[in-house]
Amino acid sequence: MLLLRPQWLFKRLAQLSIWLCALGAGSAFAIAPNLQVLVVLSSNAAPYQTFANTLIQNLPSTMRVVVQTQSDSYDATQKNDLIVGVGVKASQLIVAKSNTPLLAVMLPKRSYEALLKDYSGKEMSAIYMDQPWERQADLIRLVSPNANKVGVLYSVSSHLDTANLSRALSRRGLGFYPQLLNAGDALFVGLDTVLDSSDVLLAIPDSDIYSSNNIRNILLTTYRHGVPLIGLSQAYVNAGALCAVFSTPEQIAAQASTLVSRFAQTHQLPAPQYPSAFSVAVNQEVARTLSVPMQSADMLKMQMDSARGER
Amino acid sequence: MATLTSQYYCCFVITGTLLMAHDVYALDDVSESAFLQDFPVVLSASRMSQPLAEAPNAMTVIDRAMIVASGFRTIPDLFRMVPGMYVSAFSGNRPIVSYHGTTDDSARRMQVLVDGRSVFMPPLGAVAWEDLPLQIDDIERIEVIRGPAAATFGGNSTQGVINIITRDAGAYSGYKASATKGNGGVADASFSFGKRSEKLDYRLSLGYRHDDGYAANQYDINNDGYKTRLLNLRANYRPNDVDNLDFQVGYNEGTRGDGTNNGSPNTPHDKHNHEYFTQLTWLRSLDNGNELKLQYYHIYQNVLNTLEPYQPLSDNYTNTRDDIELQHTVHTSLTNRLVWGGSLRRDWTHAPNKFSGDQTVMQGTLFANDEWRITPKWLLNTGAMLEDGSIGTLNLSPRIALIYKLTPQQSFRIGVSKAYRNPSVYEERSNYQFGPPVNYTFYLSTGGLRPEMIVSREVGYLGDFPKYGWTIDARLYQDTIKDVIYETDDAGGVPKDFKNLFDASHHGLELTSKHRWGEASWLMVNYTFQTMHSNVQLPYAGSYSDTMPKQMVSALYATKIANNIDFSLGYYQQGAMAVIDQGTKDRQPFTRRVDIRVAKQFKIDNAGHHAEVALVVQGLSGAGYNDYIIQNQFNRRAFITTSVAF
Numbered sequence: 001m002l003l004l005r006p007q008w009l010f011k012r013l014a015q016l017s018i019w020l021c022a023l024g025a026g027s028a029f030a031i032a033p034n035l036q037v038l039v040v041l042s043s044n045a046a047p048y049q050t051f052a053n054t055l056i057q058n059l060p061s062t063m064r065v066v067v068q069t070q071s072d073s074y075d076a077t078q079k080n081d082l083i084v085g086v087g088v089k090a091s092q093l094i095v096a097k098s099n100t101p102l103l104a105v106m107l108p109k110r111s112y113e114a115l116l117k118d119y120s121g122k123e124m125s126a127i128y129m130d131q132p133w134e135r136q137a138d139l140i141r142l143v144s145p146n147a148n149k150v151g152v153l154y155s156v157s158s159h160l161d162t163a164n165l166s167r168a169l170s171r172r173g174l175g176f177y178p179q180l181l182n183a184g185d186a187l188f189v190g191l192d193t194v195l196d197s198s199d200v201l202l203a204i205p206d207s208d209i210y211s212s213n214n215i216r217n218i219l220l221t222t223y224r225h226g227v228p229l230i231g232l233s234q235a236y237v238n239a240g241a242l243c244a245v246f247s248t249p250e251q252i253a254a255q256a257s258t259l260v261s262r263f264a265q266t267h268q269l270p271a272p273q274y275p276s277a278f279s280v281a282v283n284q285e286v287a288r289t290l291s292v293p294m295q296s297a298d299m300l301k302m303q304m305d306s307a308r309g310e311r
Numbered sequence: 312m313a314t315l316t317s318q319y320y321c322c323f324v325i326t327g328t329l330l331m332a333h334d335v336y337a338l339d340d341v342s343e344s345a346f347l348q349d350f351p352v353v354l355s356a357s358r359m360s361q362p363l364a365e366a367p368n369a370m371t372v373i374d375r376a377m378i379v380a381s382g383f384r385t386i387p388d389l390f391r392m393v394p395g396m397y398v399s400a401f402s403g404n405r406p407i408v409s410y411h412g413t414t415d416d417s418a419r420r421m422q423v424l425v426d427g428r429s430v431f432m433p434p435l436g437a438v439a440w441e442d443l444p445l446q447i448d449d450i451e452r453i454e455v456i457r458g459p460a461a462a463t464f465g466g467n468s469t470q471g472v473i474n475i476i477t478r479d480a481g482a483y484s485g486y487k488a489s490a491t492k493g494n495g496g497v498a499d500a501s502f503s504f505g506k507r508s509e510k511l512d513y514r515l516s517l518g519y520r521h522d523d524g525y526a527a528n529q530y531d532i533n534n535d536g537y538k539t540r541l542l543n544l545r546a547n548y549r550p551n552d553v554d555n556l557d558f559q560v561g562y563n564e565g566t567r568g569d570g571t572n573n574g575s576p577n578t579p580h581d582k583h584n585h586e587y588f589t590q591l592t593w594l595r596s597l598d599n600g601n602e603l604k605l606q607y608y609h610i611y612q613n614v615l616n617t618l619e620p621y622q623p624l625s626d627n628y629t630n631t632r633d634d635i636e637l638q639h640t641v642h643t644s645l646t647n648r649l650v651w652g653g654s655l656r657r658d659w660t661h662a663p664n665k666f667s668g669d670q671t672v673m674q675g676t677l678f679a680n681d682e683w684r685i686t687p688k689w690l691l692n693t694g695a696m697l698e699d700g701s702i703g704t705l706n707l708s709p710r711i712a713l714i715y716k717l718t719p720q721q722s723f724r725i726g727v728s729k730a731y732r733n734p735s736v737y738e739e740r741s742n743y744q745f746g747p748p749v750n751y752t753f754y755l756s757t758g759g760l761r762p763e764m765i766v767s768r769e770v771g772y773l774g775d776f777p778k779y780g781w782t783i784d785a786r787l788y789q790d791t792i793k794d795v796i797y798e799t800d801d802a803g804g805v806p807k808d809f810k811n812l813f814d815a816s817h818h819g820l821e822l823t824s825k826h827r828w829g830e831a832s833w834l835m836v837n838y839t840f841q842t843m844h845s846n847v848q849l850p851y852a853g854s855y856s857d858t859m860p861k862q863m864v865s866a867l868y869a870t871k872i873a874n875n876i877d878f879s880l881g882y883y884q885q886g887a888m889a890v891i892d893q894g895t896k897d898r899q900p901f902t903r904r905v906d907i908r909v910a911k912q913f914k915i916d917n918a919g920h921h922a923e924v925a926l927v928v929q930g931l932s933g934a935g936y937n938d939y940i941i942q943n944q945f946n947r948r949a950f951i952t953t954s955v956a957f
Contacts, residue, residue, distance in 0.1 A: 047347050088342040106343050120370075128344045146777055170571070186919035188484070194828065205345030213509040215350045216549070217481045222377075232346050236717065239350035284645075285600050291362045292721035 018227030030133070034262040037065045038080040040094055041302060044069040051086050051106060051249040051256075058257030063264065082263055084256060091126075095119045101269055103127070105256050106249065110159050112272060127252055127259070127271035131245050131273045133161075133168035136202065138304050139245045139280065140230060141172045141296065144200050149175040149293055151198025153190055156182065158206035188221060195225035202230045203241065215239055228290050237281040242292060245304070247275035282306065342717075342878075349552060352596035364722045364773050367692035367712035368460050369786040371823065373453040377835070380869040380879035381702030382908035382927035384491065384499060384520070384950070386447055387440045390473070391883045393455045394786075394821035394837040399890075399939045403535030403566040407939065408441045410457065410471040411817055411841065413857070420732055420763075422460075426477055426559065428590055428608045431467055431518070433630055434660045434670065436735030439612065442586040444541045444561025446501055446518045451478045451652065455503070457821065458765045458788065461681050461708035461730035462806030463650075469730040470764045480547035480557065485919065486957050492952020493927075496523030496536060501652020513546035524568060525943040526935070533573045533942050534579035539565040543889075555594040562587040569616065571942070576624060576749055582701075583615040583953050586629040596792075602640040609633050626744060628662035651679035655857035660736060667742045667753075674700040696732070702839075705815035706731035708764055724771035735762040738796050738809040755806035763811075764793045780827035790817040798892075800850040815855060832870040839863040852889040860886035860899075866891075876912070877925075881906040892940055904929070904935040915957070922955040 034129045039055060041048040048244040049267075056154060059065055066076060071090035077098035083092030084103045088111045091104035095115055112126040140150055150169055154160040179194040181187065187209060195209040201222055203210055210218070210232075219240040222229045231241030245303055252275050262271060280301045287294035365371055371393045383389055387406035390396045393777055399407045410421050423431050423438045425445060456464070456472040466473045483505040491499035498521045505514035524535030527827075533749040541563040548556045566581040590608035597603060610632040618624035638652035654675060660670040680694030695709040696823040712726035739760055744752040760805040769788040776782070794811035801807045819841035827833045840862055852858050863886065884903040889895070910925035928949045 040344075046348070108343060108344075108345075110341065129346050159911065185917045189917065189919035209343055210345060212348060212350055213507075217479075217512070218506055220479055220481070233348075235348060235350045239352055251486075282598075286367060288362055291364060 014216045028047045035063050035260070036079065036081045037063060037084065038078070038082075038100075038262060039065060039067045039084045039086065040071050040090040041067065041069050042071050042076050042091075043091035043140075047106070047249045048086050050251045054250045054253035055084070055257055055260075058254055059260060070073070075136055081267075082260060084260065091115060095122055095124060099123075101263070101267075103256060103259060103263070103269060105252055107161065107270075109274075110161070123269060126272040127255055128166045128272070128274050129247070129252075130205065130274070131247070131278060133165045134171075135274075135308070136230070136302065137172045137174060138307050139243065139300065140169075140174060140200055140202065142300055142303055143243055143282075143292065144228070145232075145265075149177045149198045151177045151179065151194040152204060153179050153181060153194050153201070153209055154204055154206055155208040156180070157208055158204055158262070160204055160206075167213075180220040180297060181209065182282035188217065191218060191221050192225075195222060195227045198227055198229050200230055200242075203232050203236060203244075205232060223289070226290055228286065228292055232280050234279075240286055242286050243280065243300070244279050245278055245295075246299060247278045251275055251277035252284075266294065278304075326399060338608050340948055346506055352553060353477055353813060360783070363784065364716070364775070365690060365695070365724060366456070367463075367710060367714075367724075369724075369769065369788075369821065370455040371457065371784075371837075376833075376869070377867060378447060378450060380877070380908065381881055382906055382925070382929070383445065384497070384927075385440070386443065386445065386450070386475070389447075390455070390613040390835065391451060392835070392867060393457070394823055394863070394865075395841065396455070397821065397863075398464065400525070400943060401682045401939055403522065403533075403941065404441045404537035406534075408440070408473070408883065409817075410437070410455075411843075413637065419735065420467070420765075422464050422472045423466065423475075424472065424544075425475045426590065427592070427606055427636075428588065428610070429467075429632075429634065429656075430610070432610070432612060432632065433658050434628060434662050434665050434737045435466075435737065436737060439584070441537055441539060442563050442566065442584050442612065443564075443808045444474070444563040444586060445477065446516050446541065446543065446545050446587065447471050448487075448501065448503070449477050449514075449516055449543060451476045451482070451634075457786065458707070458726070458769055459710065459728045459730040459765055460697050461698075462678065462710040462728065464694075466844075467732055469732045469763065469792075477545065477559075478514070479512070483956075487954065488957075489952055489954035491950050492950040493948060495946070495948045496521060496525070497521070497948065497950045499952075505873075510550065512544065515728075516543045518542070518543075526946045527942060527944070529903075532579050534568040534570055534581075535943075536568045539563060541565075549928045553596045554899040555596075557590075557594070559590040560588070570618070576618070578618065579936050580618055585611075585615075585727065586614040587611050595889045597641075599642050599689060600640075601642055604638040604640075605636070606638075607633075607635045608716045608841065624749065626664045626745075628660065628665065630661075631659045633657045633781065646684040648682045649679065650681075653677045658736070658766065661697040664745060665737065666740055670736050670740060672700065672736050674698065680955040685842060688716045690716070692726075692842050693953055698733070704762065706733070707769065720775040720777070722773050724769070724773070726769050727767070729764065729766050731762040731764050732796075733762045734796055734809070741809070743806075751805040753801075754808070756809050760796055760809060761811050763795055766791045782825045784821075784823040786821045788817070788819055788821075792816070795845075797847075798850075802850075813845050813855070815843060815845035815847075817843050821883065832868075834866065834868045837864065849891065852891050854889075855891075857889040859893040860888040861948045862886045875911055877908070877912075879908045881908075896939045899937060899939070904936065905931040907931055920955075921924075921955045922953070925952045926950075927952070 038053050050269050071093050074093050080100050080132055083094050083100050085094045086106050088107045091107055094102050104126040106129045109128040162178050169176045177198050179190050181190045231237055231244035233246045235243055237244050254268035255276055280297045282294055282297045364680055373389050374393055387398055387408045390408050391398045395410055397409045401407055419436050454474040459469050460472045460525045465565055484507045487503040489501050498683055501518040503516040518541045520539040525533055527533035545563040546558045547627040563586045570577040570579040572579060588610045592606045595603045610631040614628050616626040634656040636654035636937050640650045642648050656674045658672045676696055685689045685691055694711040695707060698706045708730040710728035712724055714724045716722045739756055739758050741754040742754045743754040767790045769786055771786045773784045792815045795813050795815055796809055797812040798807045798809055824839040825835045841859060843859055844855050847855050849855055864884040865884040874880045882905055887901045889898050894905045906929045908927045913922040916919055930947040933947045935944045939943055
């Protein structure tokens with residue numbers, strides 16, 4: 001007890017008060033678990049709901065989290081410490097109406113960059129929906145060790161980042177065969193051209209090309225050419241793509257919960273990032289039909305994890 | 312001034328809002344929906360081609376590139392590109408396609424399917440190739456299964472199966488038209504239209520085909536030309552993500568030259584043939600890649616064969632077929648896939664000259680085929696079909712094939728199968744007679760035939776060497792056929808009959824090599840060596856072992872010789888043989904034929920509009936050869952096809 005000298009006690013109390021002040025920056029006396037978080041969904045469709053449910057499960061129960069399933073009814077006058085915008089539509093509305101820090105999730109990198117450009121002064125960050133090109137290239141290399149050329153069919157509206165994609169592919173010894181589809185060009189003529197010159201076709205988020213209208217005939221055309229399609233999601237694989245690497249709403253929600261908890265401590269948003277956790281899906285039936293020797297999705301995932309570890 | 316300013320301000324705000332709105336729209340273009348959208352299941356086990364290295368039989372796939380490069384105008388000619396396949400013609404409008412079989416115009420031991428529809432028809436048990444409501448341009452690919460496959464394809468698949476898969480309803484969109492003109496009376500035309508949409512795709516083809524048939528050799532008239540008009544419609548409707556309805560209808564009609572002036576009462580005249588079909592296939596995708604398929608089709612054939620002025624010499628007939636089949640594909644585990652199902656068929660024939668009354672044949676089948684990946688290197692394929700036909704007995708046709716994958720690119724296959732062929736209604740019940748002035752009975756069946764039985768053993772090797780752009784497919788086989796049904800001699804004015812006349816054994820080697828260079832050049836070579844043995848002494852041909860050529864070679868080379876110019880060269884060689892039902896004067900000597908095709912494409916725009924002019928010369932050397940009988944002389948044929956897609 002003698003050790004409890006007054007100088008020591010004062011020093012510790014001073015440290016504690018600085019600590020508390022730092023935590024309370026912005027809203028007085030807000031401490032970590034009591035953060036007020038609003039989650040705004042772009043729609044109440046299943047993937048958004050799944051994201052919200054998983055996020056709530058992963059956050060401490062003391063944190064006040066409100067989920068708004070319709071982004072249209074978002075009310076900017078209500079006070080929040082952090083808003084999680086799920087999807088492009090919700091994130092756009094929030095950033096246009098509010099100055100509250102925004103964590104935008106489940107939106108393509110390119111959409112986030114457009115937001116950032118339009119609202120440069122706002123405090124925001126993101127977890128993208130898309131996978132880094134490096135990860136896609138890893139998967140292609142693993143499933144097609146003999147592939148030389150990766151074909152990509154894209155329209156102007158997809159704003160494809162050809163430079164980075166090309167770089168990621170060439171680092172793995174893969175050539176890049178991009179085929180731009182201008183307005184008025186026939187989709188299936190462009191598709192035949194790209195398939196004639198490619199060993200695999202990589203799907204990119206482009207609603208002009210990969211619509212549910214077109215997917216059937218796109219897949220049938222790829223089979224005809226014996227060129228496998230690398231999809232963007234489990235739905236692509238179910239429909240008949242060879243494989244896909246993607247992140248589920250659960251995986252993105254787990255990552256978001258970490259960022260929210262960190263925000264509660266630091267009141268700082270990290271740099272925008274790709275999803276860290278991902279899944280691989282494989283359609284063995286397609287693999288067999290196209291005579292592509294194929295490992296299980298789990299094996300591929302393990303090898304991709306170790307490839308990432310080496311980098 | 313103030314008003315003006317506020318007006319300007321208003322304009323500015325409105326313009327700004329519009330610009331903003333546009334910007335939001337542009338962003339929406341790249342939304343997360345691409346990652347979240349649901350898709351219909353496109354892949355289906357029954358729609359996909361089976362990889363060659365995993366098929367339980369040797370298989371040759373004739374794809375579109377081969378069809379185009381070959382320059383062939385008619386479907387039967389395509390089978391020249393299959394090892395072991397004999398292609399000839401009874402007359403210019405009655406082609407013969409036979410695999411290890413009897414070389415007459417009834418491909419009795421081979422099943423022929425178009426999108427799963429059996430076109431091997433009564434009364435004779437044959438395929439009316441010229442009557443198929445199908446244009447060569449509407450074929451996606453043909454899978455030819457070399458060897459018995461009754462376990463998967465049902466009755467009559469005792470020697471092999473030709474499985475024609477037509478182009479999908481959404482295979483093209485827009486209009487296509489083509490016209491062909493050449494010597495030998497070649498005059499073809501076609502027009503197609505296709506449209507794709509989210510739930511419904513369809514295509515429609517209209518076609519006309521004509522040629523004068525074979526040149527008469529030592530006869531004054533060889534009346535075997537034809538005029539064929541046909542229509543084909545295919546539609547595919549997808550009401551939701553798991554159901555797929557495919558509807559097809561086709562019609563073929565035209566005249567077929569028949570008869571000769573060699574003194575037979577069958578003087579030159581035209582037959583008039585009609586054929587139509589409707590087919591409906593419902594495919595439901597179940598979970599885990601499983602699938603349910605229900606198919607119904609109806610075929611109608613009518614042949615008006617009347618000799619004026621002798622009305623009694625008419626040999627008309629009408630056939631109908633109704634068939635319904637249910638098939639369930641189920642993955643019982645990650646390494647096991649089972650396909651099972653059943654079918655019911657009713658064939659009806661009205662042929663007053665061929666039978667004493669109308670003939671109805673009912674047939675039911677139950678089948679199951681299991682594919683078990685024992686390890687990644689071993690695959691076991693077992694299957695069986697139980698067939699109950701009202702002609703013949705209850706037959707069980709089993710098959711077992713074991714595939715060993717030495718590497719992912721090389722595999723060995725060893726297979727044994729047993730299959731039955733039920734006698735055709737004609738073999739069992741024929742009464743082919745004409746009243747005066749002919750007053751003669753040509754065939755009179757005593758019936759009571761046993762089904763033919765074949766036991767086939769084979770070893771196969773498939774190698775794929777992507778580094779050298781080379782694939783090789785080799786097959787060694789031994790078939791024993793018991794109770795071959797064949798016609799008796801007509802000596803002494805006694806009508807011919809059908810009997811279980813003899814047993815036979817077939818041995819052979821079949822090789823296919825494919826080599827690719829660069830992106831547009833390839834060479835395919837097929838080689839066949841076959842021997843056939845039987846103790847039978849045939850009425851016309853004599854020794855059975857001579858009735859198929861011992862060696863056959865076919866080769867096709869294709870390349871791009873310049874920008875937008877395709878060149879291809881086909882070579883087809885057939886050893887000497889004696890046609891099974893013809894005499895010594897019709898013996899076929901060693902024949903070879905070279906075909907070439909040169910085509911130039913013209914691109915009209917980027918929207919897929921293009922045109923093409925193609926020249927095909929068949930029998931380049933100009934030395935004619937005989938097919939099947941001496942009066943079928945094939946002379947050099949050259950034709951030009953102009954086509955446009957718009």
